[in-house]
Amino acid sequence: MNKKMIMAGLAARPVRTTVSILAVALEVTLILVVVGLTAGISYETGKRTEGVGADIMFQPPNSSLILAINNSTMPMALENKIKEIEGVKAVAPVQTLVNSSSGLEIIYGVDPQKFDAVTGGFIWHKGGYFKATDDIVVDDVYALAKKVTVGDQVEVLNHKFKVSGIIEHGKGARLFISQQTAQEMTGMVSRASMFYVKLNDPNQVTAVIERMEKVFPTYGLRPLKEYAKLMMSTSMPALDAFIETVVFVAICIGVLVIFLSMYTTITERTREIGILRSLGGSKRFIIGMIFQESAVICLIGIVIGVGSSFLIARLVQFVFPTLIVMITTDWILKASFFALVSGVIGSLYPSMKAAAQDPVEALAYE
Amino acid sequence: MKNLLETIDLRKTYKIGKIEVEALQGVNLRIREGELVAIMGPSGCGKSTLMHLLGAMARPSSGKVLIDGHEIAGMSDSELTEVRRNKIGFVFQKFNLLPTLTAGDNIAVARHIHGSGREHDQHLKEILQLLMIEDKMGRKPSELSGGEQQRVAIARSVANRPAILLADEPTGSLDTKNSEIVLNMFRELNRRFRQTIILVTHNPELVVYTDRLIEMRDGVIVSDNDPFSEDTESELAQPARSV
Numbered sequence: 001m002n003k004k005m006i007m008a009g010l011a012a013r014p015v016r017t018t019v020s021i022l023a024v025a026l027e028v029t030l031i032l033v034v035v036g037l038t039a040g041i042s043y044e045t046g047k048r049t050e051g052v053g054a055d056i057m058f059q060p061p062n063s064s065l066i067l068a069i070n071n072s073t074m075p076m077a078l079e080n081k082i083k084e085i086e087g088v089k090a091v092a093p094v095q096t097l098v099n100s101s102s103g104l105e106i107i108y109g110v111d112p113q114k115f116d117a118v119t120g121g122f123i124w125h126k127g128g129y130f131k132a133t134d135d136i137v138v139d140d141v142y143a144l145a146k147k148v149t150v151g152d153q154v155e156v157l158n159h160k161f162k163v164s165g166i167i168e169h170g171k172g173a174r175l176f177i178s179q180q181t182a183q184e185m186t187g188m189v190s191r192a193s194m195f196y197v198k199l200n201d202p203n204q205v206t207a208v209i210e211r212m213e214k215v216f217p218t219y220g221l222r223p224l225k226e227y228a229k230l231m232m233s234t235s236m237p238a239l240d241a242f243i244e245t246v247v248f249v250a251i252c253i254g255v256l257v258i259f260l261s262m263y264t265t266i267t268e269r270t271r272e273i274g275i276l277r278s279l280g281g282s283k284r285f286i287i288g289m290i291f292q293e294s295a296v297i298c299l300i301g302i303v304i305g306v307g308s309s310f311l312i313a314r315l316v317q318f319v320f321p322t323l324i325v326m327i328t329t330d331w332i333l334k335a336s337f338f339a340l341v342s343g344v345i346g347s348l349y350p351s352m353k354a355a356a357q358d359p360v361e362a363l364a365y366e
Numbered sequence: 367m368k369n370l371l372e373t374i375d376l377r378k379t380y381k382i383g384k385i386e387v388e389a390l391q392g393v394n395l396r397i398r399e400g401e402l403v404a405i406m407g408p409s410g411c412g413k414s415t416l417m418h419l420l421g422a423m424a425r426p427s428s429g430k431v432l433i434d435g436h437e438i439a440g441m442s443d444s445e446l447t448e449v450r451r452n453k454i455g456f457v458f459q460k461f462n463l464l465p466t467l468t469a470g471d472n473i474a475v476a477r478h479i480h481g482s483g484r485e486h487d488q489h490l491k492e493i494l495q496l497l498m499i500e501d502k503m504g505r506k507p508s509e510l511s512g513g514e515q516q517r518v519a520i521a522r523s524v525a526n527r528p529a530i531l532l533a534d535e536p537t538g539s540l541d542t543k544n545s546e547i548v549l550n551m552f553r554e555l556n557r558r559f560r561q562t563i564i565l566v567t568h569n570p571e572l573v574v575y576t577d578r579l580i581e582m583r584d585g586v587i588v589s590d591n592d593p594f595s596e597d598t599e600s601e602l603a604q605p606a607r608s609v
Contacts (some may be wrong), residue, residue, distance in 0.1 A: 001471070001478035008466035231566060278423065279476045279522075280451020306515045359423045363462065 024301025040324035059220035109182020127165030145321030258346025274362025455523030469501030513544030
């Protein structure tokens with residue numbers, strides 16, 4: 001009977017019910033898409049960084065883990081010093097540039113020979129390394145997304161490049177230019193953003209890092225094995241704070257909408273509440289009814305929210321093929337939980353107010 | 367006969383702003399099982415307040431209300447709710463059906479709150495037959511006439527076999543023909559099921575359908591033709607005395 005009453009109550013006010021459901025759906029979508037986008041970019045970049053094939057990433061002091069983006073602040077001369085460390089096989093200096101004009105693209109400025117020595121070389125789909133300073137190598141995902149092939153012109157960071165080669169994706173960045181061009185574009189001549197280090201024995205990562213720490217005590221030394229995991233938000237305080245903020249804002253939206261919806265519901269239905277009280281409906285019965293009504297709104301909102309998140313993820317990937325929205329079961333459950341919590345908080349006061357109504361006054365309500 | 371309702375020096379005071387209004391000023395009455403009683407009086411005489419107290423919808427300021435032997439003055443809200451659920455049925459002037467539910471569901475809600483099982487199914491069937499609304503159960507209140515709505519409200523109020531049925535101006539929103547039908551049904555309910563019914567009204571025409579008339583004025587009972595009482599009307603007119 002409760003189910004019938006609740007559904008009839010919701011159906012009797014279709015506009016408000018729809019708006020409330022959409023607000024909960026928005027809450028869930030906001031959480032899933034923002035977290036999915038953050039996690040997707042982080043994880044995918046981490047995977048690509050891991051895919052470089054190096055054993056250690058050498059970064060400037062106080063450098064961030066996020067996307068391995070740093071200004072070119074280290075002198076190139078460090079390359080030789082790193083090479084001198086026992087166990088180091090090869091070192092590849094890299095300049096990183098970020099293009100955010102369409103999605104988020106990381107561009108590596110590399111020395112082909114040194115980069116190949118560390119990575120073992122690219123798998124080439126077409127063409128080869130840059131022959132001129134305005135040549136660019138792109139990965140197959142970028143080529144497919146931008147519909148470019150060898151010989152085509154692409155504009156990156158207000159600079160026109162000619163595609164010299166297309167490689168298999170998964171090694172550091174999607175775009176590669178020569179180190180010299182990168183240094184000229186950043187104005188950081190003879191400097192590098194980071195060094196990829198290849199070891200003679202990959203099992204000696206910890207030992208080599210310990211040796212490096214003695215020589216370069218303030219620098220950032222990170223093992224690249226399981227780098228992708230490190231890139232996930234849970235390991236990154238800055239992203240955690242960002243996600244927490246988004247979740248908080250989303251919960252606030254949910255709480256306020258459910259509150260408003262339930263508050264207006266009980267005001268409109270004061271007389272109905274009076275009738276139920278006159279029939280012997282207890283305070284608990286009234287509270288339960290309001291809670292169940294808000295739970296139904298939340299559950300429908302969650303289903304729509306999860307569905308629309310997957311739809312938006314598809315849309316994002318269609319518009320920005322290089323972006324990945326990672327919607328995980330873990331976050332679907334979390335977002336659903338947050339939506340239900342906002343439903344409970346939002347309907348707490350209205351349900352108490354409804355239950356506390358004097359039956360005589362409620363029945364007299366016009 | 368068993369006493370179902372009894373009030374002893376019942377008083378109720380409301381505060382409107384800074385002014386205290388004494389709606390009931392010492393009401394004494396006794397209603398027995400199976401009686402069909404009309405409480406009549408002009409607007410503002412305190413009859414609705416009396417009905418709310420008799421129906422455990424409010425607590426007295428002083429005095430006693432005994433419903434089926436239980437004194438309600440000291441009861442908690444949940445105890446009062448339980449009394450309403452198990453002992454009282456209400457019929458209101460404005461029908462007060464839940465507009466989003468069908469007639470059948472309106473009755474089902476009352477049974478759900480009461481926790482009725484199938485033991486009252488036969489009783490409900492008889493009630494619906496008596497009230498001639500068996501075929502209206504799938505309709506929403508907006509699809510029923512005023513008379514039909516009031517009959518659904520009556521069915522809802524007696525579906526759980528309450529000890530007392532309290533009706534506040536039950537014909538107030540009905541035309542003459544429908545009023546007659548509804549009043550006849552109250553009488554029939556009283557006769558066939560020995561349902562104790564108290565009709566609260568300001569309409570003197572309604573009195574002919576009842577066995578006993580209690581008249582009120584300015585918060586006190588001024589006359590009561592209680593067939594079982596030996597007291598005189600003049601005594602009843604005195605506030606703060608037992609009937």
